[in-house]
Amino acid sequence: MNLVEQLRERRRAIEAEVATLAPVRPPRIVCVTKTHPVETVRAAVEAGNRELGENYASELAEKAAALRDLDVRWHFIGHLQRRQIKQVSGAASVVETLSRVVEAERLAALGFDGEVFVQVAPPDAPATRSGVPREGAPELVAAARSLGLRVVGVMGVALPGEEAPVRTFFRSLVALADELELPERSFGMSADWRWATTEGATILRLGTALLGPRPGSRANLSASEGVEVP
């Protein structure tokens, strides 16, 4: 099997299982391409992945430019750093990681008109983690909306661990999205996507499960605190 066939097969197997676990409303799959070279990303797109996720602004901008001949939507799923927010705004169709009002102000000032998700921190997360505490989410959503941003969902990264607390966190995200009348719920990664699917995710963000292990991490990884990089 060549690479494209292999990647297509991985996606098909996951989609089949997702359809069994959530037949009524199966979540979409965002393929997380961070640290993978452009050639691999191109193969992933050819294999059927049309929504791609990146954590690092510069890497997102480089890949989006190198692959601009392809019909894909880029999701930014990393920490929104001040100096790089312009790159994100220019390249991403979706920003999943709004955590603070000041980030909303910067995105709005740049005229970002894509979709925005508010990232919610799991309970007991270390302070270095990205995300607004659950209690602060309604206010952040309201502030982002009043700035003209198109807020469509909540996003969360579970702390790795036992099934029960991960599911409890996912359930709290669903309740929050319902309360705020937000249609999208982005949670579930390679370790927990089955739980996420049965708990009602509308978007799974999958890297390893779709593409295999990530190639050696980049030098700027440590600059992106709060973002989960195994």
Ligand SMILES: *Cc1c(COP(=O)(O)O)cnc(C)c1O
């Ligand atoms: C890296 C990453 C993913 C994908 O991780 P896998 O475990 O490889 O599926 C999803 N979401 C975020 C925010 C990430 O940083």
